[in-house]
Amino acid sequence: MSIFIEQLKSLAWTQEFTSTALAKARAYAAEDRVEIIEIDDRKIEAFCVGSESQAYEQSIYLSEDRLGSVNLRCLCSCPVVIDCKHCAAVLYHLQGSADDASESDAQIPLGRALEHWLSTIPVPAKPAEEGAQTAGTRLFYKLKPTPVSGKWLLDIFKVSQLKSGELREVKPMYSLAEMLMRQPGYLSELDLRVARLLVAMHSHHAYYSGYPLEGSSGAELLEMLLRTSRLFLDFEDLRPLVPGAKRIGQFAWAEQADGGFRAQWSSAEAAQETVLALEPLYYLDRERRQIGPLFNELEEKLASHLTLAPDIPARQAMQFSHRMSAATRIPPPHQLTERVIDDVLPQPQLTLVSGRERSRWEYILEHRAALVFTYNGQPTVDRNPEVMILNGTETQRIQRQPAVEKKLRQILQKLGFKKATRKSSLDRPGEMFTLPDDSAWLGFMHEGLATLRASDWQVEVSPGFHFNVQPVEHWYAEVEEEAGHQWFDLQLGIVVNGQRYSLLPILLHLLRTQPRLLDPVNLAQRSDDEKLLIELKPSGFGDPSGAKVALPLSRVKPLMATLGELYLGGHQGDALRLSVPDAARLSMLDGVPLDWQGGERLRTFAKRLQNSSHTQVAAPAGLNAQLRPYQLEGLNWMQTLRELEVGGILGDDMGLGKTLQTLAHLLTEKHAGRLDCPALAVMPTSLIPNWLDEAERFTPQLKVLALHGSGRQKDFADLAEYDLVLTTYALLPRDLETLQPQLWSVLILDEAQNIKNPLSKAAQAARDLQARQRLCLSGTPLENHLGELWSQFHFLMPGWLGDSKSFNRDYRTPIEKHGNVQRMQHLTARIKPFLLRRKKDQVATELPPKTEIIHWVDLSDGQRDVYETVRVAMDKKVRDEIARSGVARSQIIIL
Template identity: 35%
Template sequence: MLDVLAGLIPEKLPSIFGHETVVRGRAYAKRGQVASVALEKSGTVLTAEVIGTEPLPYRVRVSARRGVRGFLFAGDCSCPVADNCKHVVATLLHAAQPDVRRRLAAAQTGAAPVTGSLSPRLQIWMNDLRLAQAGADEEYPADIHQRLMYVFEPLSGPNPQVSDIGIEAVSVRLLKDGSLSTVTSSYDPGTLDDRGVGGTKFLRPSDREILPRLSRMAQRGATSGFVVRLSGVEGNALLHAILATGRGRWEAVNGVVMQAGPPLEAGIVWALNEDGSQSPTFELPDTGIAVRLTPPWCITPDTGLAQPVRTGLADRLADTLLAAPPVPPEQAEALRARLARDVPAVAPHAPPVLAAPEEIAVPPVPVLRIEPRRISMPSWMGGYRDLHGAVMTISIARLGFRYGDFEVAAHDDRTLPRFTKGAAIFAVVRDEAAEADAMRWLTRLGFRAATGAASGSAGDLILAGGDVDSELEWLEFFYHDAPQLRAAGWVVISADDLPVRLVKGDDAPLTASLSERTEATGSGVDWFDLDLGVVVDGERIDLLPAVIDLIGSEGWSLEDWGAGDGDDADLDDDGPDDSDEPFYLPLPDGRVFALPRARLLPIVRAIHDLLAATPRDGAGKFRVSTYDAALLAALEQASAAAGTTWSGGEPLRRLGRMLGETGSIPPAVIPPGFTADLRPYQAQGVDWLQFLRQGGLAGILADEMGLGKTVQALAHILIEQVEGRLEHPALIIAPTSLVVNWQREAERFAPALRVLVLHGPDRATRFGEIAAHDLVITTYPLLARDHEVLHAQQWHMVVLDEAQIIKNPNALTSRLMRGLQTRHRLCLTGTPLENNLGELWSLFAFLSPELLGDRKNFQKRWRNPIEKQGDPERQQLLARYVRPFLLRRTKALVAAELPPKTEIVESVTMEAEQRNLYEGIRLTMHNKVREAIAAKGLARSHIVILEALLRLRQTCCDPRLLKLPGNRAEGVASAKLDRLAEMVPELVADGRRILIFSQFTSMLALIETMLAEAGLRWVKLTGDTRDRQTPISQFQGGDVPIFLISLKAGGVGLNLTAADTVIHYDPWWNPAVEDQATDRAHRIGQPNPVFVHRLVVADSVEEKMESLKLRKRQLAEGLFDNAASDTLAFSEADIDDLFS
């Protein structure tokens, strides 16, 4: 008996004792209701007492013998059943346990008692304790988070009406919230041996019993991957064991929990298959699935309920019957006769005889079904694996033909296929010629049989030139070919979860909107969220994220997508017009949106420009500000051609249209108190400045030197004052040399403005007067010293003259400038960009920090692509982006508005050191002149006066001309030379051709040094020049842009019409001589307007002589005219005025 118990296979007991008997006996054994188990002395008979429903236990006696097909058991019991009952089964299962067998063997040898002296009731109680301990072992400890789940999966079998059931052991992690992770992995049952040893630590005792049995079933071929197909008696037992764990799930680890239910009584029925054949099944609940095991089961996926089915037949007979192949209608009658003769027990369950099928002969309708399929990529397809991973989803097409209500697969080789409808059967007469034509059409479209990695079922088609499908080919099919097939009467059905899903929006209305952000940004700039979408079949699709993702994708460029610059950039000039071809736009949800290129490409181009200038914010929104108004207007204009409807943000959109349209800016009203006559381009400049102010914008007035930036800014400020907006002063920050120029220009052209100059050592005494003035003028160097006062003041406007001075963003002056509190900001500079784009960023960091972003972002988005990579597209885009905020007119552009000669007097202010030197010489020379006049009289003091005036003029030009003892003037800067150093590079950069005149050849030498340090080329003509023609030819021929000329050499005899700019470095007291020098450029044959710049040091003998020259032109000419009479026609008062 011991060897019988050792070889006992519990799965085979139902075939001996019956399924229900084994189920009840197993429950008795599991509850420990078997006691006093022992072997008789012969060792062939097993005895036991089993606690039942009666007060006294039932006595059981079991013997066994080996038969041809296994062991045969004979069991006697004192219960009413008497033999081979559930108590017998319980006794066998209990005694077959390894520990019980060991005790029985020991008792046979006399080594130890089997049960001790415990009564049956105590024995049951002890068993209950053992089971409770085993149940506790089934619980997962708190520190183990991995779980083993058993996933149920229905599998197809030989009977289309009955499913097989597959089980996959799956490892999954328990998350902190008590749910199961979506990341799972199959668990190989083969990692455990037959005794349940091995595997991972998180396995429970029940797993160690179940997994080896699954492994043995898999080894018999009932498996697909790690999914084990259950079958027969053993599969039935495994199903019971898995359900008992409570860890069974339907189709997924997070699926419905599987649970065992009571047996279901259900009779055998025959069901019609689609082809008219019949297959056996049993009567099922509405949502139940018939499962073939021994016995069969019914599983209801909605509830997870699993129930064994009682069909009225023996379990094995029912299992065999349900494995029947489909029975064709013509064989049903013969099968019934055979069953009645050979298997009478099944005869009552034979298939019914059906009527003959009705033929269907109608023209076929081609049906193309397209569905997804996941395929594994072989290792040799490395490129695809790198791109898609080891597993990818492709689209598979299957062609069928609809004949009336029935559909035949193209690969179906039946010539007269049968179908059912209700209880009727129909036979389809196929039109082979029509089917062949349809197949040829698909072949022309590029479809072919799936092979290689894509191969699957017969009849599978792929649309690809390689081994797997191509996204672009499928897009082209859905856009062009599928509509043509449908128009020809085909039915094209696409699954919702295809890897390529096209949304066609040819005529769909586009919508765009702007919604103002309510949260404060602290920048004073209004921000808006931009939205762009399309409505297709009632669904609104957000296109903007898709366009942004497309533009930001690796390797994408406007040119590659046919969206380069120009209205017709998306058309192929050398080929046919492809404007109606689709533009494919991937959507975030995996679909692809298609619009004709002519509709979408202009929008993509405009969004590309916007995106390059204004990246998405951290929340993924696309925000735009007033600084994006011009680019936004370009988007609105581009989208208008596509029929886009815009809403919201009307003020911003109107601002954008005005920025982007020439002449659309409304004209400003120049106050009557403004005394200058503005030229048309200057009036337009004032219009532009007022427009920026109205829009809360800042900008750069970058007109070429000499076109009147100062006068335009003054007109702008005066308008603000007259119209009552100048509640706080306007601040002008200029180079020291130009402070007086600003002051004089304001007094001359806008006398109504109350002007305060903060310059000089006593300026602190005037800080308290700032608020009482309209216009405050200070210098760049003084900002560092006075920043606390200037930063504390609220300004209406801050204007930076020669703003290129703050081109270094790290300089203290640049950083202090950005901290000024003001409503409006304006830069004046003829050279907004000299060396690199960082200079432009520095200007806008002061004007509008939001426009170009932070420095790091600007470096990445603009400087590196333009300066390091030479990207012309980025350069053009940056120019378009800043153009609305930068107004630049060249002399060539406004030449028609300019007079033949424009004279500009620039007042230059000396710094303290030069001023102190000048004052010392002035006092000394004044005393010397007064002494000479006192001693010799005015008429005989002519030489002394001229010498004194010479010394003062040399101090104004450059103190180094004085040749003072001990080189005392070497370290003293020249304000006039510094101003010239600012002017000349800017003029050369603008393409100007410049004549620089000075009476002092030594000054020309100093100017040469300055030009050399600036890297500029020049020629020179002085009285010492022997070869005059060479420098003249070089300048006239365009070889050099600068011509230095002394009075003596260049006063007469030169014709330099290549020049358009004249700079008089030092004033010439004889106006006729000065005019004569100017005429070297401004003469007959000069095609361009000439600008004459006269540099005059403020509060010096130069300025006083200018004044005297205007008041007493004849007197001034007489003073320096060698032909004048010895009698001077001016008084000592005039002399005192010159030296005062």
């Protein structure tokens, strides 16, 4: 009885299954649905037919754990997979078999491996006489020559032969692989060996009749074919080819009637042998229908190669003889005289190539330099110590100069070249060299190439070479502006071969395809001496058709710093449209040698804005206040912005005199005659009295009107008669219809953070007003987020920071969410000329000493009653909360 069944008896295996599964399993076992496939001491393989006659396969294993306990593992191909009713049915079946009778050894089924081994015991083959069979279906083999290559082909046919020897059916065998899979009964063991060898030799011909016989495998195959006694030259003469005795062959170049030559073998038995170019050679005696080895003194591969030599035309015989003499010591068709020359110096030739090479899952662009030495115009071949040149009937054997060639290689190595160690489709005759990176290639093309050519090197640049750069004749910048517009068009470009190319679309293409290349951080880390390779007409990857230039980073860096990727991000076309305040960036191009065309006024404006040298003015006459140095600086700053026709934010801390500085600015404008139309100051309602008070105290010469209260409409008709008009953010949208037609000399927003929401009615109304100059006053120009700053600049200079969407994308999100330092620096530099911010601790030395005056005030009876009521109520509320939640959780209530 099986050990498995014995152990099964001792196991409480039913506990591994559900009651439902066990009930179904008992029924299946009783219905004899189980078939045992294989059983041994540790495993059972079985089939069980389940519901709907579906058969499933079960594998049940016995194993021992480290404590010696026996475990049962049941697997099934059904959806349940483990411990299913089918596995339980198998176990019930085994248990029932054990109960019915003791199992005899004869009843134990053998394993599948043993059954297979027994069924495949080879039957001793009867001695076969391959040629004896003359009737039935068999394979016939036929040799045929190829008239062009000189090789011999093997055709295979399935034939039906009558007892009379007549062939009834002759069908080509197109698929040996399929025949080997089916192995029909008419195949002999020798046929199978022939087929296997043919498939191994010519897997790409597996479905084609006509197999080349070549090399040592072809010789082995030929020997097997001869043993079949079914190898023929044709089927008209059914005499099979038989093995012949060995012959001794002699090779010679046989001259033809036209003066040409033909490779020919001869022997004592035949003046001209028909030869099969195998390894070794075989002769074919057509008359005797014999094939046998043709022995000779040559190496087998060389002998086979000589046999396949094409016919040599008479006019090429001399050159062929010369070239053959250089390749082998076998006598050529023509005997030439030889002369050894050892005083010729090598001439270095360098060929530069580029191409796409596959690297794992992608294609990469690679570059190579192929070095070849020539002697009297003839290139060297591999390590051959001499170069052979045909001169009439004389072969000149020029000895190479290894020491000189080594020095020439060292010149390349000093330029950074190294031997290419990896094979590539770019490899050319000669020695292959490469450079470490694109920068090195650009450097070589810029300087090293001229050095080599000056040293009498011949350098050929292939048409598709990636670094075949054109010289830049000069750089240009063109500014086009129109009167009355707050923008201008800027073009930056280069001239190559007399043609102008705008750099803007080229740089845009680089930013889109290789963003890291022009990344500010990456650019800053690279040397100014490096070159940037660009295609003047960007096209597909590695397209060799476009002209290329190498731009020095010393010129590219200022361009990118001036334009920045923000300008180029959504740009289309050759020109870049910029707002007038953007002209400040033009001054950054002063260090770049550019041929400027137009834009003189803007460039002057840019220089003044970039230099930030404030106009120096004295405090205006009639100002009843002594301006402190920082306040005088603020006045000068506002005067400078006025001259530049731009606005700005005065962001001094509260108490530093923003109102006084603004009044001094207006008084200066009045004295200069530029306050020919009124200024408008918009502020919170609570600041109206303060402005009126300070205007009366410090600038009594200014005629001030406060548009406040319900009776303000009576003054609408007289606005032009005043120097300064005051209104509030609340009234501005209401009075916009009256205020909008008026041209204001200066438009001032005090506590400008009130327009931090650009969609508010006050912000929209302020942007709709006409003014020569716009100013924002705010002790907190940025309270919560950068969007508030954008809203103020959108009022001051619309478009200076782009629209809201682009500002959030390019500044706010990178700075606030990602802490991008570069974006922060870029924004700071952009707003710096238009923001003057001083804190009290910065100007503390200019402020008078702080004076503290303590004045006690008694509460009135009514005030005292209200205070006490609130105090008692809150005291009770706080105490109740502390009692309920504790001090730690009551901090908010306490505050």
